[in-house]
Amino acid sequence: MNCCRCEKLPDIIFPYSDVYVSIPTHHHIELFENSMKENNYRFIAIDEGYLIRQVELENFISFLSCSVFNSVEQKNVRILPLQSGEGLKFSALKNYRSLSEWVILYHGKEVAAIISETRIKTLFQPIIDVKKGEIYGYEALSRGVLRDGTIMNPEELFATAKAMDLLFYLDRVCREASIRAASKCGITKKLFINFIPTAIYEPSLCLQSTAKVLSEVNIKADQVVFEVVETEKVEDFKHLNRILDYYRSKGYCTALDDVGSGHANISSLLQLKPNYMKIDMSVIRDIHIDLKKQETLAAFIYNGKKIGLSILAEGIETVAEYEYLKTKNIDLVQGYLFGKPEEIPITEIQLP
Structure with a gap:
């Protein structure tokens, strides 16, 4: 039995997937919704977050981190990419990360490639x-x-x-x-x-x-x-x-x-x-x-x-x-x- 934890890199590339975004507090809701509408993102409110259809994850992460949430807020905003059109599976939860963690992952793409x-x-x-x-x-x-x-x-x-x-x-x-x-x-x-x-x-x-x-x-x-x-x-x-x-x-x-x-x-x-x-x-x-x-x-x-x-x-x-x-x-x-x-x-x- 091998240790999968240190043999398979976590997924980083999610071309045109659905994304669930968990918002930390209610006072962020208006800010988030207005930003999404202004940039033509389609979204649905679900529980304490939003499901956004068909986005290229890296670009979406860049948008959220540069235009919507500050560095403190990014630690509490959580992002979960999902296979387009599919419901939530337990196996997908391994990719449920804070926005700040996603930013770090994409900034370090060269290290992941190395x-x-x-x-x-x-x-x-x-x-x-x-x-x-x-x-x-x-x-x-x-x-x-x-x-x-x-x-x-x-x-x-x-x-x-x-x-x-x-x-x-x-x-x-x-x-x-x-x-x-x-x-x-x-x-x-x-x-x-x-x-x-x-x-x-x-x-x-x-x-x-x-x-x-x-x-x-x-x-x-x-x-x-x-x-x-x-x-x-x-x-x-x-x-x-x-x-x-x-x-x-x-x-x-x-x-x-x-x-x-x-x-x-x-x-x-x-x-x-x-x-x-x-x-x-x-x-x-x-x-x-x-x-x-x-x-x-x-x-x-x-x-x-x-x-x-x-x-x-x-x-x-x-x-x-x-x-x-x-x-x-x-x-x-x-x-x-x-x-x-x-x-x-x-x-x-x-x-x-």
Whole structure:
């Protein structure tokens, strides 16, 4: 049984459908009816809303948001597209959204297209074994590709997907694109793959397609490290622990990313029993001259080593930062000093 929630994008295109509009308060009725009449829309009053016949939904949403309702009202006006000439079916209710949600969906059509067409480019950044001075593995980083071939800002891509409630789909296609790209590049070292905990409901279902792709390209479980994105923002540790337990039961390793970027309790984080703890660049930047950051790092190392974690310092950009970290109990390092994310992963490094 597959997880339909993260495999099929919600419907956005409704050419010439009937539309039911729910109006929030009675004082909006005259405004709405006058606007509809002035623009030659046919409508019928039903209960506390209106049925409008044969409209192109995107244009209708644009009309309502630009000419009828303000940004506050749009949160309470609700829109339900219906098949033309057909009555209401329970299956249609999944498309019952506020006007503001429809506006976000249409503004983010390019993001939806990137997901549905899997226009994802994967870049690989090397992770270095400090003691051996060689490449230990790679972190796979996903970038959305716009129709003109340029790269969409990754923060904008994920923020827009979140606003559209499409993180489920984006997270899945990025994971799977990373796996296929790693196989194509012949990567045999550790592969760190990001995932967003809130994009996974039931691990045994939501992660089936990921496991299938790994099997198809013959990447073994012990090569893969699934990395929790935005660790410091996790609120439901019980749910995250279920996900990590599932990964461990299948033979994968796990990592906590961005540790130190917020104020999460280190004890709570370590109860998740990851294999790796990645220290955020906000702690690493100027670590060699910042006593407070040095104390923070020492606490992470001490607590992590107590349960046998490998400590990875990320975001290293200067020789001075690297030289300081080498004197500490750091296992792995990552950052522009050693190599930027590249579509074709570097295979050799020359340490400073």
